[in-house]
Amino acid sequence: MEQNLTLTFMDGGETAARLARPFQPRENEIEITLPDQDLRLAYPLYDLCCIKLHGKAASASDAGAHPAEEVETATGEKFRVQVMGREKYPLGFYGLPIDRDSPFKSIFFTFHGVRTQPQERPIGNILRDQGLIDEQTMNLTLLEQQKLRTRRVGEIIAEQQHIPQSTIDREVDTVRGDMGRVPKNIRVGDILVAAGLVTREQVEEALSTQEKGKKKRIGTLLIEKGLITETQLLSALATKFGLRFIDLENLEPSPDALEALPREVAVRMRVLPVEVRGRVLTVATSQPTDPTIGDNLRFTSDLQIELVVACSEQITQALESFYVKTESQVRDLIGELSEAAEVENEEGEDSQFNESDSQIINLVNKILIDGYKKGVSDIHFEPGLGKQPLGVRYRIDGVCQVVHKISPAYRHAVIARVKIMSRLDIAEHRRPQSGKILLRYEGKKIEYRVEITPTVGGNEDAVLRILASSKPLPLNQMGFSDSNIEEFERILTKPYGIILCVGPTGSGKTTSLHSALGHINKPDRKIWTAEDPVEITQSGLRQVQVHAKIGFGFKEALRSFLRADPDVIMIGEMRDAETAKTAIEASLTGHLVFSTLHTNSAPETVVRLIEMGMDPYNFADAMLGILAQRLARRLCVQCRAPYTPNRAEYDNLVHAYGEEWFAARGMPAYSEDLTLMRAVGCRDCHQTGYSGRIAIHELLTTSEAIRAGIKKGVMAEELRDQAIRDGMTTLRMDGIHKVFQGITDLNQVLRVCL
Numbered sequence: 001m002e003q004n005l006t007l008t009f010m011d012g013g014e015t016a017a018r019l020a021r022p023f024q025p026r027e028n029e030i031e032i033t034l035p036d037q038d039l040r041l042a043y044p045l046y047d048l049c050c051i052k053l054h055g056k057a058a059s060a061s062d063a064g065a066h067p068a069e070e071v072e073t074a075t076g077e078k079f080r081v082q083v084m085g086r087e088k089y090p091l092g093f094y095g096l097p098i099d100r101d102s103p104f105k106s107i108f109f110t111f112h113g114v115r116t117q118p119q120e121r122p123i124g125n126i127l128r129d130q131g132l133i134d135e136q137t138m139n140l141t142l143l144e145q146q147k148l149r150t151r152r153v154g155e156i157i158a159e160q161q162h163i164p165q166s167t168i169d170r171e172v173d174t175v176r177g178d179m180g181r182v183p184k185n186i187r188v189g190d191i192l193v194a195a196g197l198v199t200r201e202q203v204e205e206a207l208s209t210q211e212k213g214k215k216k217r218i219g220t221l222l223i224e225k226g227l228i229t230e231t232q233l234l235s236a237l238a239t240k241f242g243l244r245f246i247d248l249e250n251l252e253p254s255p256d257a258l259e260a261l262p263r264e265v266a267v268r269m270r271v272l273p274v275e276v277r278g279r280v281l282t283v284a285t286s287q288p289t290d291p292t293i294g295d296n297l298r299f300t301s302d303l304q305i306e307l308v309v310a311c312s313e314q315i316t317q318a319l320e321s322f323y324v325k326t327e328s329q330v331r332d333l334i335g336e337l338s339e340a341a342e343v344e345n346e347e348g349e350d351s352q353f354n355e356s357d358s359q360i361i362n363l364v365n366k367i368l369i370d371g372y373k374k375g376v377s378d379i380h381f382e383p384g385l386g387k388q389p390l391g392v393r394y395r396i397d398g399v400c401q402v403v404h405k406i407s408p409a410y411r412h413a414v415i416a417r418v419k420i421m422s423r424l425d426i427a428e429h430r431r432p433q434s435g436k437i438l439l440r441y442e443g444k445k446i447e448y449r450v451e452i453t454p455t456v457g458g459n460e461d462a463v464l465r466i467l468a469s470s471k472p473l474p475l476n477q478m479g480f481s482d483s484n485i486e487e488f489e490r491i492l493t494k495p496y497g498i499i500l501c502v503g504p505t506g507s508g509k510t511t512s513l514h515s516a517l518g519h520i521n522k523p524d525r526k527i528w529t530a531e532d533p534v535e536i537t538q539s540g541l542r543q544v545q546v547h548a549k550i551g552f553g554f555k556e557a558l559r560s561f562l563r564a565d566p567d568v569i570m571i572g573e574m575r576d577a578e579t580a581k582t583a584i585e586a587s588l589t590g591h592l593v594f595s596t597l598h599t600n601s602a603p604e605t606v607v608r609l610i611e612m613g614m615d616p617y618n619f620a621d622a623m624l625g626i627l628a629q630r631l632a633r634r635l636c637v638q639c640r641a642p643y644t645p646n647r648a649e650y651d652n653l654v655h656a657y658g659e660e661w662f663a664a665r666g667m668p669a670y671s672e673d674l675t676l677m678r679a680v681g682c683r684d685c686h687q688t689g690y691s692g693r694i695a696i697h698e699l700l701t702t703s704e705a706i707r708a709g710i711k712k713g714v715m716a717e718e719l720r721d722q723a724i725r726d727g728m729t730t731l732r733m734d735g736i737h738k739v740f741q742g743i744t745d746l747n748q749v750l751r752v753c754l
Helices: 123-129 135-149 153-161 165-177 188-194 200-215 218-224 230-240 255-260 263-269 293-301 312-329 355-373 408-421 482-492 509-520 554-562 577-588 602-611 616-622 647-657 704-712 716-725 731-740 746-752
Strands: 004-009 014-019 029-033 040-044 048-054 068-073 078-084 092-097 104-110 114-116 271-277 280-285 304-309 378-382 390-396 399-406 433-441 444-455 459-468 497-502 527-531 541-545 568-571 592-597 623-635 641-643 676-678 690-701
Touching (some): 040 647, 040 746, 230 304, 255 271, 255 280, 263 271, 263 293, 263 312, 271 293, 280 293, 280 312, 293 304, 293 399, 355 378, 355 408, 355 433, 355 444, 355 459, 378 408, 390 408, 408 433, 482 497, 482 690, 497 577, 509 527, 509 568, 509 592, 509 623, 527 554, 554 577, 568 577, 577 616, 592 602, 602 616, 602 623, 602 690, 602 716, 623 746, 647 731, 647 746, 690 731, 731 746
Parallel strands (some): 280 304, 497 623, 527 541, 527 568, 568 592
Antiparallel strands (some): 014 029, 029 040, 068 114, 078 092, 092 104, 271 280, 378 390, 378 459, 390 399, 433 444, 444 459, 623 690, 641 676
16 A cells, blocks of 8 residues: 655655655655656655654554653644654654544654654653652652742851841841831842841852752752762653763764864853764754754754753763864854955944944844855845744755744844845835845955845845856856757857747846857947846946836837847846737847746747737747756765666656657666766765756757747647657756766756756
8 A cells, every 4th residue: 555645854845745665764765756756756864854654643552651742843843742762763753643633643753853852741750750769759859949949038148158047037027127217129138238247249149049049950959969860860851852862982973073063162052063964963962951052053053953962071071082183174164254244335324233233233244245155046034933033044056944043032133234234114014125235245246136025923034135246157168968059059140030048036047148148249249138137247248227116127128229229139038928029029120139938948938928929920930949947956076976776766767858768869778887976965065965056958949840830829748749859858858968977866857847
């Protein structure tokens, strides 16, 4: 019987699937098939938060006597489960849902995917159940804890300063009895200082002792009495919070782990990084009751965190022993940025901020520059509800990653700072606002396009798109296959016609068009461009920034260009039928026209334009080519590893490519010598296994059969089949070519190609 399941990823995404083979929790991956597809995909457990197995929930008798626990995942989901076999598996544990109406019969939680997992049992009960203390000892200790929490300052002073309690009581009663001369709320300490019995410092010492007594936990009291050891207490706390307890005596942290966490951070937080597996850093702590440790470590290391419990003495010794060996190699992944970011055109409003505001200014500037240095495309500021922190996510290589969590006390100040830098209305919280920020860093001008969007709870999200000035890439550096670059260069030599670049937002369309313009940018050609915004500048191009707010959009720019003696026109995007129609007409009257469109494939673009009202005969005559593209994550060249795929993985590649065309296009046959590359993870790629992106292309050019099909209004599938017969390589095909070249892998190709 097929097992249906739901995969929940660390970034919050979910995928419904079926098990391709039995799941083995001791392995590092799970193999699945997607609904209505024959493809087998393997996902490493390091990418997953939990695996929800569909089916009827087990009965209470099946679950045994395991206590109920609430498990909160890193994505914020909460489950009440009975935990099974926590010690069995190195990467996670099973939980059986308490709710009999749950759609899941069991859930496998990865350790790094769990934020909190406290048992409802008090720590005293756990120690008792483990046979470390008896019922009487527990009750007496709880009574002592209660006395400490209610102990009066006068009692503490009497004990510490050896003053009879009767003397203190008499002095207090005398002063408080004279209600005409003293306030009703006068403190005992003030009375005793005024009476000359103690000094102010001795009162402060007593108050400190009182405060410590109120916070003293039962475990600490049991250790002070010599009834249990620290090791026994920490083992019980590990049980309570669902964490592993480890012995550091004969364990040596891996070099990658020590490099992932700066020494000063580890010493300050009293933690020890133990190992790195994929994107997960295992860290030992002796303070499992501190809820801030995990988030602070994620902020600093830029990795997912699995906490384990170890003795404080062992952690201290390990910090002294191991960090000495690698301290010179350790660099702070986040750290303080020494470079200052100068905000352009700000008219000294910084001077009105106090010390706290100055910290906010520095924080925001550092995040903006940090994002630029890491090659981030977008920075997301996402305030949480209530006491939840302000999350900061970076989109790197097309994937969002949580990199910082800032105290909720600062969320409004951070968003307000972004609005001030963008010259937006900080008093407006109900409507979306758009703006931009200009920064200078190391002599370079960086522009951030800012979008403020109101969200629930009176919050506002801020998303910043980084528009750093850049230069066009030569066509031979764009990732084109030999056949595609030859065909693309051929159509670029045409004197007139229309060339479209299509794909979703962030797929590199503007970069490709500017590379094409750079290829034909000669002194004898007049080239006009209309863009929003101008992201890439080229000498020799006449580039125009459109301003929709003043009525100067793409169609207005296009009309102006046609009266300005153009040879080549580039329109940033064909957003409406009028712009598309005018562009096609311009391409038929002796101009070479470039533009972009948001469509999924080259054949679909033809159908979309016809549905927008374009004349099929005019478009068939005008079209030179349609370039569809995606950006897939590139395997890190520093750590990618060769391997021989098994037969099932090879068959997946053949199926994704298209069985009828695989051999016909000269793709490699299966053999034991066949070598592909797989992701591993290293410091250079932040343990992801990927660094940068590679373009995947689908180039549809015209032939007599294609023109005839456009004029007849055939469906996109017919155009696609005809184009493949004419030699077109689809997006999937081009991606799989790059898999066999060792540039990327099938998962990344399927992630961006339908």
